[in-house]
């Protein structure tokens with residue numbers, strides 16, 4: 223399906239952990255994926271952690287390029303992470 227006004231897609235990406243195999247349509251979905259990866263790394267013990275974070279896909283034509291979230295999106299992501307971790 224082609225759609226010129228394709229909505230933003232999000233991925234979880236880290237230079238060490240690489241990019242998740244999804245193209246999330248919502249920030250909430252990306253955060254759930256991010257937290258799963260964080261937990262998986264933490265469960266390895268030994269201070270292991272995931273360097274993934276949520277990024278936005280750049281232009282649809284270059285799907286391997288990712289750009290930082292906007293300040294608003296970053297705030298939303300941080301709030302969702304805090305809630306998920308029971309810090310609020």
Ligand SMILES: [Zn+2]
Nearest residue numbers: 234242244255
């Ligand atoms: Zn994902």
